[in-house]
Amino acid sequence: MxxxxxxxxxxxxxxxxxxxxxxxxxxxxxxxxxxxxxxxxxxxxxxxxxxxxxxxxxxxxxxxxxxxxxxxxxxxxxxxxxxxxxxxxxxxxxxxxxxxxxxxxxxxxxxxxxxxxxxxxxxxxxxxxxxxxxxxxxxxxxxxxxxxxxxxxxxxxxxxxxxxxxxxxxxxxxxxxxxxxxxxxxxxxxxxxxxxxxxxxxxxxxVSADPLDIVQLDPYPLLFHAKDSASDMVADHPTNRRKGWQRISLFALYFRPSVLSVPQWAEVFRQATKAPNRSQKAYFGLYPFQWDVHWQNSFEILSGEGRLFVAPxxxxxxxxxxxxxxxxxxxxxxxxxxxxxxxxxxxxxxxxxxxxxxxAFSFLEKHPTSERYLLPEEDLQLLRDIDQGLKKTRIVPPPQEKV
Structure with a gap:
């Protein structure tokens, strides 16, 4: 290319x-x-x-x-x-x-x-x-x-x-x-x-392990999501850009992967007072995310071996x-x-x-020929819960049986 x-x-x-x-x-x-x-x-x-x-x-x-x-x-x-x-x-x-x-x-x-x-x-x-x-x-x-x-x-x-x-x-x-x-x-x-x-x-x-060129033209989002806490000062270097990109990818595809939890808002506001940057651009120091120490395992499953998959x-x-x-x-x-x-x-x-x-569409089959294209159920849990809520309220038609 x-x-x-x-x-x-x-x-x-x-x-x-x-x-x-x-x-x-x-x-x-x-x-x-x-x-x-x-x-x-x-x-x-x-x-x-x-x-x-x-x-x-x-x-x-x-x-x-x-x-x-x-x-x-x-x-x-x-x-x-x-x-x-x-x-x-x-x-x-x-x-x-x-x-x-x-x-x-x-x-x-x-x-x-x-x-x-x-x-x-x-x-x-x-x-x-x-x-x-x-x-x-x-x-x-x-x-x-x-x-x-x-x-x-x-x-x-x-x-x-x-x-x-x-x-x-x-x-x-x-x-x-x-x-x-x-x-x-x-x-x-x-x-x-x-x-x-x-x-x-x-x-x-x-999804590749490294951020694409277009995302790197403005690295601020990558560095924002590379933080582990509101008080972190994250330097701009390739390792942190990569870390931020991988977390962004998990956010974008799962909304809330199993390796991410949201602290109580009282704690979020308390941590915000310790943030070194409380500007509007930094969302006033608010960082309502807590990543599991093994969060990268979820990303590696998602992106491993150039995996092709249907978005969750x-x-x-x-x-x-x-x-x-x-x-x-x-x-x-x-x-x-x-x-x-x-x-x-x-x-x-x-x-x-x-x-x-x-x-890649084998997730729609009762007996998929390959499990390589299936995503972890624990990471799909939030979306499954949303699906159940929609089903109960009859906002959308219920799912159909797999083929």
Whole structure:
């Protein structure tokens, strides 16, 4: 994989390049300032654009993928915030490979993806926008044009991928929509035949032991979560960045892994008075986390041997509502001969075979063929409890039996 080093280390930093004025629509850290890193995954064919976002400094990458079309032009999968820096990087590809022809919104429930499509499309007025079927909004289910998508050039992805203008180069399979009571879930996996590359949104992820480059551009969240107590002064060096990243990953994927406990708030406030930094940026010294001494074991299980897995929230709250449909979708995707997977979060690209992708969904089976892809039940406990609560209140349909 070749890197665009010039995009990682600009000679001059202009804060206006990172400006994202619409951040109030989705107020996630780093709010109105978003950096972008572009990397070339397949030479002159595929590029990823990474940005960062999160809550309470639990920051994870969010990724857009751009694919060069065989004849001319570009296809954009899951746009990110079109900051001046990001747009400049896209325009560099446009100048060399042709206009952005197609923009794909491959999900219906991920607001962190949906929110960027309309402003991104506005910058490429000739691009056709294709969205996953079953789009919805809350609290009112509004027409797509009311959400800012260009009415005359926005289309619903047809169930048969052969009925699209990019069918010569791409296959896709639609999962869902899966009914979730007040909402729905769907994802569209794209397969670029020429480069043997699979594009997914949230379906599968892989987590490396070291923080990705985009997260290291702003190390403060990494160092914040590297603390063991509110009174810690954490130096900025690779070991602490790595420690913070691994804890962030456990937070982001499990919400509360078994190796994490939350002290009584009286104790949290007492410890905050001892914090060396009680600024607003440091949340006034509040640090309501207590990590078990063996916390790293949970991370090693999560990331070991380049593990490919389905995100825990999908396992426990969403895909278990439609196990048969999900397995059927995974088997269709596994029929493609891809060599790498580019998801919208965490590591990319992930070297992977179709059989590994299919086995990642073995948690939906009564008798899984491999336990390598199963996550520890103790770390899933909080999500299991949430699932039980939703089931009792009938907010979402109950889980279905495994297949």
């Amino acid at each position: 070749a890197d665009d080093q010039s995009t990682k280390k600009p000679k001059q930093i202009n804060q206006q390049d990172f400006s994202w004025p619409l951040w109030l629509i989705l107020p996630l850290y780093p709010y109105g300032q978003r950096r972008t890193i572009r990397e070339e995954v397949v030479k002159d064919t595929i590029w990823t654009f990474d940005q960062m976002q999160g809550i309470f400094y639990v920051v994870v990458p969010i990724r857009m993928t751009v694919v060069k079309l065989a004849e001319e032009g570009l296809l954009v999968y899951a746009p990110v915030a079109p900051t001046p820096e990001c747009l400049r990087m896209v325009e560099e590809l446009v100048a060399k490979h042709g206009d952005v022809k197609y923009i794909i919104l491959p999900t219906i429930s991920g607001i962190e993806h949906k929110v960027f499509v309309a402003p991104f499309a506005k910058n490429f007025p000739t691009a056709q926008v294709f969205v996953a079927p079953g789009q919805w909004s809350f609290p009112l289910n509004l027409p797509l044009s009311w959400l800012g998508l260009p009415a005359k050039r926005t289309h619903i992805l047809p169930s048969d991928c052969r009925n699209t203008p990019f069918a010569k180069e791409f296959d896709y399979e639609i999962l869902g929509p899966i009914q979730l009571g007040l909402g729905k879930f769907a994802e569209v996996a794209f397969f670029h035949r020429r480069s043997h590359t699979l594009l997914v949104t949230d379906a599968v992820v892989s 929230i999908l396992q426990t709250l969403i895909l278990n509502r439609a196990p048969r449909e999900t397995i059927d979708w995974a088997e269709k995707v596994a029929n493609w001969n891809f060599q790498r997977i580019i998801p919208c979060h965490f590591d990319s690209p992930i070297p992977s075979k179709p059989t590994e992708f299919r086995q």
